[in-house]
Amino acid sequence: MNKPTLAIIVPCYNEELCITSTVETLLKLLDLLIQKDKIKKDSYLYLVDDGSADGTWEIINKLHQKDGRVKALKFIRNFGNQKALTAGLEGVRNIGCDCAVSIDADLQQDENAIEKFIDEYMKGADIVSGIRNDRKTDSFFKKITALMFYKTMNILGAKIPPNHSDYRLVSKKALDIMELYPEKYLFLRGFFNELGLKTTYVNFDVKPRLAGESKFNFMSLMALALNGITSYSVVPLRFVTVLGFFMALFGFLVGVETVIEKIFWHNSPNGWATSIILLCVFGGIQLFCLGLIGEYVGQVFREVKARPRYIKDIELK
Ligand code: UDP
Numbered sequence: 001m002n003k004p005t006l007a008i009i010v011p012c013y014n015e016e017l018c019i020t021s022t023v024e025t026l027l028k029l030l031d032l033l034i035q036k037d038k039i040k041k042d043s044y045l046y047l048v049d050d051g052s053a054d055g056t057w058e059i060i061n062k063l064h065q066k067d068g069r070v071k072a073l074k075f076i077r078n079f080g081n082q083k084a085l086t087a088g089l090e091g092v093r094n095i096g097c098d099c100a101v102s103i104d105a106d107l108q109q110d111e112n113a114i115e116k117f118i119d120e121y122m123k124g125a126d127i128v129s130g131i132r133n134d135r136k137t138d139s140f141f142k143k144i145t146a147l148m149f150y151k152t153m154n155i156l157g158a159k160i161p162p163n164h165s166d167y168r169l170v171s172k173k174a175l176d177i178m179e180l181y182p183e184k185y186l187f188l189r190g191f192f193n194e195l196g197l198k199t200t201y202v203n204f205d206v207k208p209r210l211a212g213e214s215k216f217n218f219m220s221l222m223a224l225a226l227n228g229i230t231s232y233s234v235v236p237l238r239f240v241t242v243l244g245f246f247m248a249l250f251g252f253l254v255g256v257e258t259v260i261e262k263i264f265w266h267n268s269p270n271g272w273a274t275s276i277i278l279l280c281v282f283g284g285i286q287l288f289c290l291g292l293i294g295e296y297v298g299q300v301f302r303e304v305k306a307r308p309r310y311i312k313d314i315e316l317k
C-alpha cells in the first residue's frame with residue numbers, strides 16, 4: 001500500500017486558549033511523520049469552528065495565512081461536536097485524502113498515537129479506534145455515567161468498546177460509505193463500528209485539558225447519550241412493548257384475584273399500601289415508556305424535517 005495523505009480533523013468551539021499551540025503541535029507531528037516517510041507531503045489539518053463566540057476564528061485565519069496546510073471551516077452557529085466532526089469528515093473527503101484522524105482541540109488525546117493509527121492503516125485497517133487507557137482526568141460522575149452509557153449501548157447491540165472516544169482514523173473507503181447515509185443525525189461511534197470494515201484498536205493516554213474549560217455539561221452529555229441510543233437502536237421500543245404485555249398480564253391476574261376475593265371471602269379493604277405502591281410503580285413505568293417513545297418520535301421529527309445537518313459560513317482551503 002502507498003503511504004497515505006493524512007487529514008487531521010479538529011473540532012473547535014471557543015478554543016482560543018488552546019488552538020495556537022494545538023496547531024503548532026500537530027504541524028510538527030505532520031513534519032515528523034513526513035520525515036519518517038509514513039505520510040505524504042500534502043497531508044494537512046482541517047479545523048472546524050463550531051460557531052465559536054470568542055476569537056477562535058480570527059486565530060485560525062492567521063494560522064491559515066502562515067501555513068497553507070491549516071485548512072478550516074466555520075459554521076454559522078454552534079451545531080455541537082458531532083456535527084462538527086461530521087462536517088470535518090465530509091470536508092476532508094471533498095478536499096481529498098486517503099485517511100482522516102479526528103482529535104479534540106484541547107489535545108487531551110495523546111497525539112503521538114496517530115503514528116500507531118497510520119501503522120495499523122498500512123496493515124490494512126479501514127478504521128482504527130483510539131481506546132483510552134484510563135479516565136484519570138474525568139470526574140467520578142462522568143466515569144460512572146460513561147460506563148452506564150457503554151453498558152446500555154452494548155446491551156442494545158451496538159458493540160462499542162468502553163472508553164472508546166471520537167479519536168479515530170477512518171479510511172477514504174469509510175468516508176465514501178458515509179456519504180451513502182442520508183440521515184441527518186449520525187452517531188459516529190456507533191456508525192463506524194457497524195459498517196463491518198476492518199477495525200483495529202490502539203490504546204492512548206489521556207492528558208488534562210491544555211487550557212480553557214470543558215465544553216460539555218450534564219445536559220449536552222445526556223443529549224449525546226439519548227441521541228446515540230435512539231438514532232442507533234429500536235431495541236428500547238421493543239422492550240416497552242414486552243414490558244407493557246407483562247404488566248397487562250400481571251394487572252389481569254391481580255384483577256381476577258381481587259374479584260374472587262370479593263365474591264367468596266368478602267374481605268376487601270386491607271391493602272391500602274399495596275394500591276399506593278402499585279399506582280406509583282405503574283405510573284412511573286408508564287411515564288418512562290411514554291418518554292422513551294417520545295424520544296423516538298423526536299428523532300423521527302428531526303429526520304423528517306430534513307433540515308441541513310449544519311450550515312457552512314466560510315471555508316478556507
Ligand atoms: N466541541 C465542539 N462543539 C461543541 C462542544 C465541543 O466542536 O458544541 C469540541 C471542543 O472544542 C473540543 C471537543 O469538541 O475540541 C471536545 O470537547 P471538550 O474537550 O470540551 O470535551 P471533554 O474533553 O471535556 O469531553
Ligand code: MG
Nearest residue numbers: 104106108209
Ligand atoms: Mg476535552
